[in-house]
Amino acid sequence: METELNDKQLQIMDKALEVFAEKGFDSASVRDIAQRAEVNVAMISYYFGSKEKLLEAIFRNHTGNMRKKIESIIHSKTHDPLEKVDLLIDTYVTVIIENHSFHQLMMREQVLMKEGPLYTLIKDMKTQNRNLIEVAVKAGQKAGLFQKHIDVNMLAVTLIGTVNHFFSNYKFICQERHTKPGKDSDFDAESTEKLRSHIKVMFKAFLTYGISNKK
Template sequence: MEEYSEKQLSILMVAERLFADQGFHGTSVRDIAQEADVNIAMISYYFGSKDKLLESIFKYRMEASRKFINELVENDTMEPLEKINSLIDRFVLKILGEQHFQCIMSREQLNSQQSPVRDLIWQLKGEMLGILRPIVSSAQDAGIFYKDVDVEMLMTSLFGTIHQVIPAQHILRNSPEAKDLNDDEYRTYLRNRVSTHLKKLFKAILTHEF
């Protein structure tokens, strides 16, 4: 994983927020430099261009996920369902905690033009499918998971559910259990609610137990 200095990370986080709020084409390098309190030359020195800066944001966010998934697969002390639950907790925490990045990612996936960023997205999605399959298949061979499982649709259910929660937060906030919570309490409540739902869903699909 590429190491970034504190100043580089500051630039990446500012750029991520501005790209999410204003769009990639609506954000200039000057905007980023002003918000990050650096000069334009420093951004060019560190990242080369605005396109490369966006690419660096994606590489930074996605490399952490790649590392976690690899460690999870190699862990031989966890039961298959524990690994699945750990994967769910990880991505609920990550996606709900990185909403600016998820906003950019959603836009880039819908971009019809070929780009290095879009290639990175589909590369990581392919890797995640490739890693989830052996977890599921080994558990199927051991008679732990049900045979008729569509792994691609499992991953779609995971990411689709979490992504749908992001724009629906103001509706979920009105539920009786959440309406009186402060912001920190609500974030914890929402993460737990989404994780619990997905774990029940995955367990039902994988084991036919509810």
């Protein structure tokens, strides 16, 4: 059962994320976070125990919200399998845009991460998301809309890898498109819409290949 976070905890977590994103987890200190959040170090210790536990709390909060959104789409009875694919793609891109600092931090930390509590949380999250995508794929197969042999792992890699590459290279992409990049949290709407559309076309082509072409 998830424990509800109070306003002070959410404030600390929000400011800690800013500090972690700016300095990196290892370089950020609890004192840095306390100053940014305008609280004392003892309060951070009281609520979270350590810097590592604070990062885990941030991770649980962000990924928990994402999982709830994905579950809501997967288990919806008002959308067919292809509509669910569109909604999953829209949701993933939107969550990245709205929580860009968090995803930048997690991408960077995963490269340096050794096995431990956070590593296990990330592995479990990826497994859960992969399983949810598999549920959506199987529903499409059962309805006769998707091809029978689909590598769900590669499907997830295609989605996550494409979106991560887009946002990691956003300024370069804007230069190529002759558009002016905004702040990291204010992405060009036209570029992100092209990203969504591209992934949707790619997914539908892959999921229905050999079915949509049948006479």
